[in-house]
Amino acid sequence: MKRNLARLGRWPLRSLSIGKLYEASKDEKTILARALRLLRSWLSPEQRADFDRKGYFDVVGCDTGKRYRIRRGTSANVNEIDEYGRLGTGRCFVPLGGLAQGDVMLAQKIALETDENRALSIANSFPGPLGWRLPRRRPADARSSGVSIGLQILDADPPA
Template sequence: MFLFRRSGVGGGASLRALRALYRSFIEQNGSEARARGLLREWLSPNQRAQFDAYGYFEVTGSHTGRRYRIYQGCMSNVLELDGKMEPKIGWCFVPERALAAGDVMLAQKIALETDEAAVLAVAKQFSPRLPSLPRVVRRAY
């Protein structure tokens, strides 16, 4: 590890610059970046364009032909779409071990495209709609 001694003017600036360089290196070469790169390699050109533009991509289930939208994330990020391409049901399924988000999304993509029935047998459903918040009623005093 590096040992820095604060030396008058500008000593803190060099340490901040080094930290920024380290963060940049990790962002570009860390496990999350490698996982995102691998995911992008496995996406079709249309899926890649969707992912770049909207932060999600869509896949077609292997058995039913249903459409699923996979959002960036590790949990509760798969939504089944209805005929109008609106979220219908949310599905939560993840690998047994903790992985980077890109690796989880790639596993979800491959699972839905190759063995949709087995995935849905173990997945937990959730409501894709956010619960409505109670309206605040103001009273005149």
């Protein structure tokens, strides 16, 4: 094997390297890559760090001062954030046209930061994640009796 490589010289390895470099540069010129590059150029350093590390960034609405989280995606990817940092009501608004993911997220960011009320007036709302709204697990003693705490209160006879 080494003898064959030595006989061919370094050109096959160079052409292989050049081919890989060409493929990498071609990937960077795609519509999706250019859209994400444009989005990143509009993000603040903190937003860019969050987006690179976590896949989302937060913006502050210009009219109400509410915080919103924009996650990677093209629809149903915006959620309000409450004062405790939990995700709340989801908002779905998308610019017209079949835009790339980065372009949609940039349009959502600009809309919330410059004309929040108008963006929310056209947005469809959906309930946020339900995980933090669910009641906590019942205590061990309530589980052992087979009756939930809520039912004990509702089923109790009124005082006579």
